[in-house]
Amino acid sequence: MSGGTSVAKKNDDVVIGPTGRPYNGFATPAKLERHGPARIIALCNQKGGVGKTTTSINLAASLAEYGRKVLAVDFDPQGALSAGLGINTHDMTTIYDLMLDTKRDAHDAIVHTHVEGLDVMPANIDLSAAEVHLVNEVAREMILARVLSKVVKEYDVILIDCQPSLGLLTVNALTAAHGVLIPLECEFFALRGVALLIETIEKVQDRLNPTLELDGLLATMYDPRTLHSREVLERIVDTFGEKVFETVIGRTVKFPDASVSGVPIIEYAPQHPAAQAYLRLARELVDRGAVA
Template identity: 75%
Template sequence: MSGEKTSGTALPGMDAIATGPTGRPKREFAVPAALTEHGPARIIALCNQKGGVGKTTTTISLGAALAEYGRKVLVIDFDPQGALSAGLGVNSHDGLTIYDLLLGREKDTRLAVQQTTTPGLDIIPANIDLSAAEVHLVNEVAREQILARVLRPVLDDYDVILVDCQPSLGLLTVNALTAAHGVLIPLECEYFALRGVALLVETIEKVKDRLNPAIQLDGILATMYDSRTLHSREVLERVVEAFGDSVLETVVGRTVKFPDASVAGTPITSYASEHPAARAYRQLARELIERGAVA
């Protein structure tokens, strides 16, 4: 009958084409070539005003995967909860934090940088003090551009800077978007997470129009995907319909290994190196490099 589907069987004389969760043909992204020199860094803000969608997990895991491929990576904990710092086993209560830099208590950005246990991956930590930053910065001149000023001295030290934003669209997130060259949106494969993406994209467009004409959407990353549930599959299908090629081909599945790695204070790429989630973040790193979002 016309209109019937072929249930995925290849027609005679044609090779079957394997498709991934996004409905597009599966691709293997090549292992990137080593860099002969480092910098200047491209700044990527990881944003979503909804909490619990995988922003911090993605910042840690993507940063570690890029470091494995020889990139020099700096991650910025820009959330007062300090989950990024904790997830990398960094003490955020003894020493300088991003809060000290934003308020000008410390002028030398490099003094706030801490090394992690992952070679090539550094962090500027945060703690609950950061929750007071918006109150202090609200009357500052060019208040939306303070993070950009803070990061300027270390741009030549790194290939990529990842900013883990808090789950809101307040002044801190606007600072991250104003400083960034690109935005990566982790999106949980769940209906209520989907609803907020349009608002976030609208905010990015406003920042592009008024504060940062160079900013661009590097991609939407589907996280916490469970192929066994119809809901996950339908949400991912709707995201692809709405945003097309902006949706990254890499999809990160749901697993208990992420909280286990966080408790251990180490990225999943080293905590469970051969786990499918670790492989997914290495693929994400390769995909972003191939797309030109990372050198």
């Protein structure tokens, strides 16, 4: 299957993208003269397998490609983001250690990747015990925010790869974040849980983090050859309008191949349409003002 997205010409000069809107290329962002403080973006969806980790890895690498200093926070006990960037999390300081001891130096858990400008706070299976250990803590929803406050001035963007649930870890991520990006698979059942996720975001806005914004929904695993995929994308756009990113991520086997190699797709297959799509998403985020 192809990682690209189909576009159709309308008249002679306007290109219509898969979301039904004019297909803009978005200008390459200018280099930043200084770095920080970071805008924190949580990538959330309680449904698994929708492309959260794939998006976290490749968006982070794409933003770094454009000169942004990026910290990717692996906030899923499965540790897929860490593994996808070739990080062995055995016997190393992780985000879990920082949450248990917020006085610990957050830099202890920062790993510099081979991608220039991209650092990672890794996670492993230990993080699965966090909800049990933190349930009786005072201001337990604010713990990740306290951890990230120690490094926020050093980066331009911090991306939090959330686990597929709406539990305490995800609430921590939403409380720490300035914005939310929702990867959404172009498949009918993926639509069913979005209302519950939006409700959770609104509760966090109301009770914990009034400045939290929905940055947008990213359609993933799109296959323009199937009627079902096209209909689901149309329904997403009908429901959420301009909140749906113009960039659409196609379905391709290149993503798992890149993950096995421990590198982002823009490094594994830089000319592949999927790699170009994530670079375009990075430009769109800058164009929308979600990233400096």
